[in-house]
Amino acid sequence: MKTPDVKKIRKAMEKIQDEKRYEHTLGVAYTATCLAMRYDESLKNAELAGLLHDCAKCLSDEKRLTICKKHNISVNDIERRNPFLLHAKVGSFLAMDEYHVRDFDIINAILYHTTGRPEMSMLEKIIFVADYIEPCRKQAPNLREIRRLAFVDLDAALLKILSDTLHYLEDSEGEIDPMTRKTYEYYASQARKKERSNR
Numbered sequence: 638m639k640t641p642d643v644k645k646i647r648k649a650m651e652k653i654q655d656e657k658r659y660e661h662t663l664g665v666a667y668t669a670t671c672l673a674m675r676y677d678e679s680l681k682n683a684e685l686a687g688l689l690h691d692c693a694k695c696l697s698d699e700k701r702l703t704i705c706k707k708h709n710i711s712v713n714d715i716e717r718r719n720p721f722l723l724h725a726k727v728g729s730f731l732a733m734d735e736y737h738v739r740d741f742d743i744i745n746a747i748l749y750h751t752t753g754r755p756e757m758s759m760l761e762k763i764i765f766v767a768d769y770i771e772p773c774r775k776q777a778p779n780l781r782e783i784r785r786l787a788f789v790d791l792d793a794a795l796l797k798i799l800s801d802t803l804h805y806l807e808d809s810e811g812e813i814d815p816m817t818r819k820t821y822e823y824y825a826s827q828a829r830k831k832e833r834s835n836r
């Protein structure tokens with residue numbers, strides 16, 4: 638069985654992504670690797686998931702929809718209206734199909750990197766947070782604080798990212814994937830539980 642080769646995947650991403658996206662990809666890969674060091678997660682899995690998380694981002698909307706249709710990947714109404722949202726689903730499919738990833742934790746980290754989900758694994762949280770804080774990001778509010786927090790309390794960083802993302806989408810009237818809200822509510826209630834038990 639072919640196993641994924643980090644170097645080859647890095648080269649493949651350089652080839653299929655435009656310069657800005659590739660810089661972001663490298664930023665996520667090494668930020669995820671650092672977080673993996675901090676939180677005792679597999680460095681290799683963090684690097685692989687980081688490299689592949691946006692592997693479907695440089696495809697056209699048509700191409701993403703065609704891949705979904707061909708491989709029976711479900712597309713909901715929000716995704717049909719905003720096919721760029723599909724890059725996570727299509728990316729996790731390509732990770733398996735084209736890049737020979739067999740580790741489900743990596744595949745899920747790619748699949749949930751935009752919305753998160755309740756009960757994320759450590760690797761899923763690492764990729765979600767790394768995607769938001771990697772050094773090329775400049776726009777998001779509270780970046781300084783979130784970058785610091787990520788290495789102190791990953792769940793707190795995750796919650797802050799989710800609430801900032803929801804506020805941003807509400808203000809910009811962007812369409813919100815219901816999963817983002819679900820994830821936020823789950824982690825907000827976890828944080829409340831933690832606070833109560835610390836009292």
Ligand code: FE
Pocket residue numbers: 690691694724750751
């Ligand atoms: Fe993405």
Ligand code: FE
Pocket residue numbers: 661665690691768
């Ligand atoms: Fe990304």
